Amino acid sequence: MSDTSQPRLALTDLSKTYDGSTPVLDGISLTVGAGEFFSIVGPSGAGKTTLLRCLTGLMRPTDGQVTLDGIPLSEPSPKMSLVFQEYTRSLMPWASIGKNVALPLRARGVPRAERTSRVAKVLAEVGLSGVEAKYPWQLSGGMQQRVAIARALVTEPEVLVMDEPFASVDAQTRMDLEDLTRRLQQDHRMTIVLVTHDIDEAVYLSDQIAVLSKNPARLVEVVDVPLGAERDQIHTREMSTFADLRGRILRTIRDVQTQPV
Numbered sequence: 001m002s003d004t005s006q007p008r009l010a011l012t013d014l015s016k017t018y019d020g021s022t023p024v025l026d027g028i029s030l031t032v033g034a035g036e037f038f039s040i041v042g043p044s045g046a047g048k049t050t051l052l053r054c055l056t057g058l059m060r061p062t063d064g065q066v067t068l069d070g071i072p073l074s075e076p077s078p079k080m081s082l083v084f085q086e087y088t089r090s091l092m093p094w095a096s097i098g099k100n101v102a103l104p105l106r107a108r109g110v111p112r113a114e115r116t117s118r119v120a121k122v123l124a125e126v127g128l129s130g131v132e133a134k135y136p137w138q139l140s141g142g143m144q145q146r147v148a149i150a151r152a153l154v155t156e157p158e159v160l161v162m163d164e165p166f167a168s169v170d171a172q173t174r175m176d177l178e179d180l181t182r183r184l185q186q187d188h189r190m191t192i193v194l195v196t197h198d199i200d201e202a203v204y205l206s207d208q209i210a211v212l213s214k215n216p217a218r219l220v221e222v223v224d225v226p227l228g229a230e231r232d233q234i235h236t237r238e239m240s241t242f243a244d245l246r247g248r249i250l251r252t253i254r255d256v257q258t259q260p261v
């Protein structure tokens, strides 16, 4: 079992105002435990991506603080990796899959022989053994997103941050990628922070779900998901607890959208 007792990430009173505009995030405080699958949901345009940028150190908050393992984060940490929705833009089309996945290792000065073996190992883990010499355009969308996940994992991150990672693939591929992500999280005991528009996906995957309001985004609630460690696309989604959580979160989001600003 993963150790979820120790906070990995902590956000304290996080606020963000883009230059010359109204606040996007307002006083968000939350903690993510080590080994936890933590999702962030909220109305469209609430500020979910802005929150991810701040918690990865890609962007400075206007106020408040992010700590990773108790240390304030002011720039991207080597302990974290990111996966974005647009695999077509995140993979380099002119480089082979092997080169794409090896990129973060090359940037860290890992020797060639070790790069080759680590790339082969991580591609096997995402179900893509032997595709090193192919190019992104030779793979399906779902396979390209597996490559993007492999590239994020090759540095063995403690925290994987995913921004709508399955939004550009078909429904069956999406389920396969969800299950792959949960298995990888458990195998590597990683902490995962996921932003998704899909409430069912958040409930299916998560241990906890943060629900944001809009204009500006505030933390409405953090919902525990007591569905156990083993999840199954059919049985888990048929459980009454699943339906209850889904309904509760959808109602909360509908309510915050209809509240006056």
Ligand SMILES: Nc1ncnc2c1ncn2[C@@H]1O[C@H](COP(=O)(O)OP(=O)(O)OP(=O)(O)O)[C@@H](O)[C@H]1O
Binding pocket: 018, 019, 021, 024, 043, 044, 045, 046, 047, 048, 049, 050, 051
């Ligand atoms: N670089 C920027 N400069 C100014 N305003 C920005 C910038 N990035 C985002 N915003 C504004 O911040 C608000 C929140 O955007 P953000 O992308 O964080 O929300 P989101 O919840 O991820 O959106 P979506 O649900 O559409 O994915 C929006 O009003 C957006 O226009």
